[in-house]
Amino acid sequence: MEQLIVVEDLWKTYRVGDIEFPALRGVETRVNKGEFVAIVGPSGSGKSTLLHIVGGLDSPTRGRVIVNDVDISKLNSDKLAEYRNRDIGFIFQFFNLIPYLSAVENVELSSAIANVNRKTRRAKAIKLLEVFNLTDKTSKKPTELSGGEQQRVAIARALINDPILILADEPTGNIDSETGYGVIEAFRKSVENFGTTVLMVTHDIELPKFCDRTIMLKDGKVIEEVA
Numbered sequence: 001m002e003q004l005i006v007v008e009d010l011w012k013t014y015r016v017g018d019i020e021f022p023a024l025r026g027v028e029t030r031v032n033k034g035e036f037v038a039i040v041g042p043s044g045s046g047k048s049t050l051l052h053i054v055g056g057l058d059s060p061t062r063g064r065v066i067v068n069d070v071d072i073s074k075l076n077s078d079k080l081a082e083y084r085n086r087d088i089g090f091i092f093q094f095f096n097l098i099p100y101l102s103a104v105e106n107v108e109l110s111s112a113i114a115n116v117n118r119k120t121r122r123a124k125a126i127k128l129l130e131v132f133n134l135t136d137k138t139s140k141k142p143t144e145l146s147g148g149e150q151q152r153v154a155i156a157r158a159l160i161n162d163p164i165l166i167l168a169d170e171p172t173g174n175i176d177s178e179t180g181y182g183v184i185e186a187f188r189k190s191v192e193n194f195g196t197t198v199l200m201v202t203h204d205i206e207l208p209k210f211c212d213r214t215i216m217l218k219d220g221k222v223i224e225e226v227a
């Protein structure tokens with residue numbers, strides 16, 4: 001199988017005043033193309049830090065992160081921004097939808113920024129909403145949607161520019177567990193319909209069962225990988 005992500009001896013040390021805190025201490029892991037991987041571990045174990053570095057939102061102190069054959073730890077800030085915008089879709093715990101835009105307008109927003117013409121991007125946004133069973137919600141504002149629906153809109157939004165990788169940080173942390181399954185189903189569809197790879201940090205003990213593999217972090221290190 002083709003590898004999408006290679007993480008080698010990854011260290012991240014945060015400095016607060018005079019105190020250094022190693023959030024990541026030599027993380028090693030690999031993720032294949034088209035895999036749906038859960039990242040679990042106690043609070044403070046470095047899950048978000050790992051996701052941020054893989055997504056080019058933060059830089060490593062030491063080590064390498066190769067994504068799609070590019071060593072992103074070596075990119076300058078312009079190239080890193082390009083990588084983030086072109087290749088990565090981010091999903092956060094709080095859906096971060098724009099409140100005065102409808103669901104379909106939220107989904108097509110970043111495609112508008114990328115200068116895709118109006119008709120094409122609208123058609124694509126509607127198609128994505130359809131895949132996530134939101135056809136009847138296209139003109140609704142975020143406040144008119146449930147938490148699970150808002151998160152599915154956020155997933156559709158993340159997919160509009162065809163990212164190779166979705167990074168989700170506790171995407172079900174703000175919705176009830178029943179609705180959480182709908183979000184998992186949406187990630188599974190991203191993998192199956194669009195060939196996306198998904199890395200999902202979760203607290204929920206049930207959700208990793210629906211993933212292809214689980215990476216467990218503790219004290220900034222991978223302690224176990226379960227298929």
Ligand SMILES: Nc1ncnc2c1ncn2[C@@H]1O[C@H](COP(=O)(O)OP(=O)(O)O)[C@@H](O)[C@H]1O
Pocket residue numbers: 014015016021022023041042043044045046047048049050
């Ligand atoms: N920007 C930062 N500055 C200083 N310390 C940080 C920063 N971000 C994270 N940390 C510390 O690094 C550790 C790992 O954090 P994080 O990756 O957010 O863990 P998790 O997502 O697993 O809860 C924590 O102890 C946290 O306090």
Ligand SMILES: [Mg+2]
Pocket residue numbers: 047048049
């Ligand atoms: Mg976190």
